[in-house]
Structures are given as C-alpha cells and as structure tokens.
Amino acid sequence: MNPNDNAAARYTSRIDELSSLKGELESPKRPGDPAPVIGRVLEAAGDLLRRTQAIPFDLAVLQSTLALVPGGGLKSWGEAVSVDDLKSRLKRAADEAVEAALPDTSDDGSTWTGWAMQGLFARDRMESALCAVQHLAQQGRKDAAEIHARLSAAVQKIDKALAHRAAWLTPLNAGRRAEAGMLDPEARSKAWWFTARSETSDDGLVAALGGEGERAFSGAEAEAHRDVTQERRRPVSYDELFRYDLGLASPAERASIAAASKSNPEFARAMAALAEGERAIEELSDPAPPENVIPIDRGVPTRIEPGRGELVAERTEFKVLLFRRKERVQLVVQPQRKDRFSTAAVYLADAPEVARPSTSTAEGLEFDLGPASRVQGQQARVVVRLQGGTEVATLVRL
Amino acid sequence: MLTDDELFAEISSRRAKGESFNQPLGELVERWRAPSATVVRRVQGAFMRGSPDDAGEVFQDAVGKFLSRGLDQFRGVSEQVPGKAASPKTFFLRIVKHCAIDRYRRQREDLAQGPRDGEDESAEPAHEVARSISASEAKASASEAHEEYWVAFRRLQDEHPNEAGAWDLYHHQDMDDHNEVARILGITVVNSYKRVSRAQAYLKLYLLEVRSQEEQHEPE
Numbered sequence: 001m002n003p004n005d006n007a008a009a010r011y012t013s014r015i016d017e018l019s020s021l022k023g024e025l026e027s028p029k030r031p032g033d034p035a036p037v038i039g040r041v042l043e044a045a046g047d048l049l050r051r052t053q054a055i056p057f058d059l060a061v062l063q064s065t066l067a068l069v070p071g072g073g074l075k076s077w078g079e080a081v082s083v084d085d086l087k088s089r090l091k092r093a094a095d096e097a098v099e100a101a102l103p104d105t106s107d108d109g110s111t112w113t114g115w116a117m118q119g120l121f122a123r124d125r126m127e128s129a130l131c132a133v134q135h136l137a138q139q140g141r142k143d144a145a146e147i148h149a150r151l152s153a154a155v156q157k158i159d160k161a162l163a164h165r166a167a168w169l170t171p172l173n174a175g176r177r178a179e180a181g182m183l184d185p186e187a188r189s190k191a192w193w194f195t196a197r198s199e200t201s202d203d204g205l206v207a208a209l210g211g212e213g214e215r216a217f218s219g220a221e222a223e224a225h226r227d228v229t230q231e232r233r234r235p236v237s238y239d240e241l242f243r244y245d246l247g248l249a250s251p252a253e254r255a256s257i258a259a260a261s262k263s264n265p266e267f268a269r270a271m272a273a274l275a276e277g278e279r280a281i282e283e284l285s286d287p288a289p290p291e292n293v294i295p296i297d298r299g300v301p302t303r304i305e306p307g308r309g310e311l312v313a314e315r316t317e318f319k320v321l322l323f324r325r326k327e328r329v330q331l332v333v334q335p336q337r338k339d340r341f342s343t344a345a346v347y348l349a350d351a352p353e354v355a356r357p358s359t360s361t362a363e364g365l366e367f368d369l370g371p372a373s374r375v376q377g378q379q380a381r382v383v384v385r386l387q388g389g390t391e392v393a394t395l396v397r398l
Numbered sequence: 399m400l401t402d403d404e405l406f407a408e409i410s411s412r413r414a415k416g417e418s419f420n421q422p423l424g425e426l427v428e429r430w431r432a433p434s435a436t437v438v439r440r441v442q443g444a445f446m447r448g449s450p451d452d453a454g455e456v457f458q459d460a461v462g463k464f465l466s467r468g469l470d471q472f473r474g475v476s477e478q479v480p481g482k483a484a485s486p487k488t489f490f491l492r493i494v495k496h497c498a499i500d501r502y503r504r505q506r507e508d509l510a511q512g513p514r515d516g517e518d519e520s521a522e523p524a525h526e527v528a529r530s531i532s533a534s535e536a537k538a539s540a541s542e543a544h545e546e547y548w549v550a551f552r553r554l555q556d557e558h559p560n561e562a563g564a565w566d567l568y569h570h571q572d573m574d575d576h577n578e579v580a581r582i583l584g585i586t587v588v589n590s591y592k593r594v595s596r597a598q599a600y601l602k603l604y605l606l607e608v609r610s611q612e613e614q615h616e617p618e
Contacts, residue, residue: 210599234570252563277495
C-alpha cells in the first residue's frame with residue numbers, strides 16, 4: 001500500500017471511530033477519568049474537520065458528537081495534556097529521522113522512519129484536538145474557548161522553537177507529503193511538521209549532509225559543510241583527562257586519549273607528567289593501600305556480563321541490559337549517574353505509542369517484552385529521559 | 399585535633415545543611431599545602447617547565463576546583479571507583495596534579511601559537527590598512543565559525559556520544575580510517591562509517607539551526 005492510500009484509510013476509519021465514541025459518550029461504561037475518551041473524540045473529530053476535502057463525512061453527526069463532550073471531561077483532558085512531553089516527542093522524532101536517513105542497516109532505516117512518523121502524528125493529533133476544541137468554542141462553549149487559548153499558545157511556542165528543525169525531517173518526506181496531501185489548504189498552511197521542506201528536492205538532504213548521496217550544497221548548507229569538514233584537532237580537556245585518571249572515561253574518551261598520546265608529543269609529555277604526579281601522590285598518601293581497586297571495563301559495546309544479561313547500550317548516564325529468562329525477554333535500564341537519569345520507557349514496533357510495563361528491581365528499571373518466541377527478530381525502542389528534558393532513543397534488536 | 403576524614407565529614411555535614419563550611423575547609427586544605435607543592439614539583443620535572451613560585455597559584459586553583467566541583471565529584475567517585483578516592487587528601491592532590499598539568503599544557507599551546515592578533519603593533523604602511531581591516535574581519539568571522547563548531551561538537555557529545563566518539567577519532571585525532579576506528583571502539587566497520595556519517599549530519603544541522611536562529615534575532 002502506498003503512503004497516500006495508507007493515510008486515506010487511516011482517516012476514513014475516523015468516521016467509524018467517532019460513531020463508536022459517540023455511543024461511549026451517550027452511555028459511559030468506563031469508570032474513572034473521562035479524559036482519555038474525550039481526547040480520542042477530539043482527535044478523531046479534528047482529524048476529520050481538517051480533512052473535509054479528502055474525507056467526506058456528515059458534519060451534523062460530528063457536531064452532535066462534540067456537543068456530548070461534558071464540561072468536566074473537557075477540563076480534565078485540558079489539564080492532562082503535557083505540552084512538554086509533546087516537545088520532547090517532536091525533538092526525538094527529528095533525531096529519529098536523521099537515524100532513518102543514515103541507518104546502520106536498511107532494516108533499521110524503515111524502523112526509524114516508522115518511529116519518527118509517530119512523533120509527527122503526535123503533533124498532528126494535538127492540532128486536530130485543538131481544532132475540535134476551537135469548533136466547540138465557536139458553538140459558544142466558554143470552557144472550550146479558555147482551554148483552546150491556553151493550549152494553542154503553549155503549542156505555538158513549541159512550533160516556534162522547533163520549526164527550524166524541518167530540515168531534520170526531510171528523510172520522512174514521502175510520508176510527510178502523503179499526509180500534507182490529505183489536509184485542507186488552511187490546515188496544510190499551519191502543519192509545518194508535514195509541509196516545511198517537504199519538496200522532493202530536499203528528500204536526500206540529511207544523507208548528503210552526512211556525506212552520502214549526490215547533492216551540491218549552496219548558501220548556508222555549503223558554509224556548514226565547509227565548517228564541519230575543515231581539518232581540526234581537538235585537545236583533550238581538563239575534565240576528560242581527570243575522568244580518564246579516575247577510571248571514569250567513556251570508551252570513546254579513552255580511545256581519543258590513546259590516539260592523542262601516540263600522535264602528539266606534547267600530549268605524551270602531559271601523560272608522562274600524569275604518571276609522575278601519581279607516583280608522588282602514592283608516596284604522599286597514608287599507608288593503607290587501596291586493595292579494592294577493580295578496573296572498570298567499559299570498552300566493549302556489546303558483551304555478556306556473566307549472569308547479568310547482555311549489555312546492548314551504554315552511556316555515562318545509564319546502561320541497557322538484555323535478559324532472556326525462562327522464555328521471556330526483558331530489558332533493564334540501569335542508571336549510572338542518578339543525578340542525570342530521570343526515567344525510561346520501552347516500546348515495541350507492534351504498539352509504537354504504548355510503553356511496555358515496567359517494574360523497579362535491584363538491577364534497575366525492568367521492562368517485560370513478552371515471550372521470546374513472539375518478540376524474536378523484532379526491534380525495541382528504549383527511550384531514556386535525562387534531567388533537563390533531553391531524551392535519548394536507542395534501537396535494540398531482540 | 400580532628401583527622402582529615404573527620405574534618406571532611408564536618409564539611410559535608412555543614413554543606414548538606416546549607417551552613418557555612420569555609421573555616422573547616424580552609425583548615426583542611428591548609429594541611430595539604432606542603433604535599434601539593436611536592437606534587438606540583440614532580441609534574442614540573444616531568445614537563446620540564448614552571449618555577450617554584452607556581453605552587454601557590456596551582457594550589458589556589460585546585461582549592462577553587464575542589465570547592466566548585468570536587469566536593470560532589472569526590473562523593474561520586476567514592477561510589478563508582480572506591481579505590482580511586484581512598485581519602486579526600488588523595489582526591490585533592492589529584493586535582494592539584496591536573497591543575498598543574500593543565501597550566502603547563504596551556505603554556506605550551508600559547509608558545510606554539512605565537513603572538514595573538516593585535517600583539518604585534520608595529521606600524522603598517524597606510525595603503526595596507528584597508529587590507530588589514532579586511533583580513534581582520536575575515537579572521538573574526540573564522541574565529542566565530544570555529545567557536546560555533548566546538549559548541550556544536552559539545553552538543554553532539556551530550557546528545558549522541560557514540561557518534562561524537564567516532565567523529566572525534568576519525569576527524570579530530572587524524573585517524574581517518576574506519577578499520578582503525580572500528581577496532582578501537584569495538585564496533586563493525588560499517589557501524590563506524592555510519593556513526594561518522596551521522597555525526598557529520600548532526601553537526602551540520604546544529605550549525606544550520608544556530609545560524610537560522612541568529613538570523614531571526616538579528617535587528618532589521
């Protein structure tokens with residue numbers, strides 16, 4: 001199925017979905033907070049309101065469904081919306097799009113494309129929900145007008161901050177063009193996540209920036225290309241050398257230091273001074289020798305830790321271990337810098353927006369991915385949020 | 399008299415409560431002044447640089463670093479590499495060692511670079527003034543691009559450390575050989591190639607982003 005057919009089928013199904021949600025609103029069966037149902041109603045209605053030309057539907061049915069949205073439920077939905085989460089998701093989608101353009105394998109490329117598009121869909125669903133809320137406001141709902149004003153201002157801030165990342169999204173252009181083609185002209189003009197730099201001439205931009213493919217740079221891109229590829233040497237910094245001395249350097253830092261020691265006589269002299277200074281410190285230290293020094297080997301990216309699972313990713317802030325136990329597969333995210341680690345989530349390709357269940361164990365945050373027979377060969381996406389809001393996504397082949 | 403460890407515990411306790419700890423900290427580091435001078439001398443010997451007068455400045459520099467970052471780092475290192483932080487004194491002397499090394503490394507870099515812009519003030523013929531201004535503007539622009547590049551690289555280190563590590567070896571450390579990068583990092587050659595490609599793409603995207611934001615903020 002080509003991207004256009006795929007998009008058309010998805011939005012056509014919104015008509016049936018809205019009809020079934022109408023039934024839910026008329027006689028609520030689900031106990032607890034109505035916000036999730038209200039969110040789905042608003043998104044489905046907004047998806048249709050923004051695609052009137054591509055998807056014919058009965059406006060009266062849609063309006064009668066929206067009229068059933070209760071004030072309390074709308075308020076609860078408005079309070080539950082996390083604009084910061086949306087911002088993080090969009091940023092991550094931009095990173096995932098770059099991975100999609102320059103993947104380790106072609107299989108990875110299509111997986112990254114899928115994940116990245118999910119991020120753009122998240123932004124688009126928010127736009128649809130806001131469109132539906134605005135529609136309610138235009139029908140005279142004051143509560144809707146207040147929620148729309150507040151949320152749309154917050155979302156506009158995100159757009160202002162991230163719209164210049166459109167270049168990052170160009171590897172997704174085929175899907176983006178299909179999505180843009182479904183939107184009414186007015187909605188299309190606002191949907192930068194689908195439209196900005198979506199021309200075919202930009203399709204190969206990121207690959208070319210990475211040194212792959214044919215593309216002649218001009219203007220700002222030519223300048224950036226020149227500045228990045230210009231020959232440069234990087235002196236090892238005070239902090240790197242200090243971490244190295246304490247045994248805390250990353251494999252890449254250690255490799256840089258080893259390379260600099262070989263190629264730069266001045267730096268080799270600094271390393272000699274480091275060793276001489278250490279001998280002086282040992283002579284000056286109290287007699288109790290540190291017997292418990294165990295060298296930490298952080299050098300091998302993929303290895304089996306005896307009885308502890310397979311190390312599949314590692315950063316200064318955390319590491320990710322893969323366990324295959326009793327026919328079940330689990331991923332464990334283990335914080336290494338608790339002051340920088342915030343939280344983690346794991347997703348499988350068959351449910352890209354539903355985080356796998358997790359439990360906190362002695363080994364770290366453990367995610368059960370299910371029976372080995374079901375997940376073997378799949379890819380899991382591990383998303384770790386660091387303090388300050390930065391999110392790091394890692395793809396793990398199961 | 400309190401031991402070093404007891405005094406350090408007192409500093410940590412006061413710090414945790416938000417109380418002033420200048421007095422015990424001053425007392426503690428003063429005890430380490432003489433051993434610090436020994437460490438500085440040994441580093442000077444290995445570097446074949448420096449003078450006895452440097453010891454005081456290096457000591458002050460180390461106290462500053464111990465105060466601003468070392469107190470937290472010591473706790474972190476104690477947790478992660480117990481033997482490496484056998485005592486606060488050993489940890490402080492390591493800071494001293496690194497401050498001395500940093501000082502003499504920078505001195506060597508300064509010597510290697512020669513006089514900086516504006517340091518050679520010899521009179522220029524009038525007809526060369528215009529050319530000098532133009533050259534000076536070009537230099538300023540190159541220097542700005544240079545700084546932007548390193549800001550972008552630090553961002554890459556933070557957001558994509560694997561890509562930054564491969565790029566650093568390949569591009570900054572003159573390795574220029576994916577077989578060698580792959581061997582050192584323990585990854586496949588294809589992986590090395592891809593990491594370097596992604597690093598290049600990210601760095602260029604970062605620069606484009608910063609420059610487009612600057613353009614937006616420029617007054618019309």
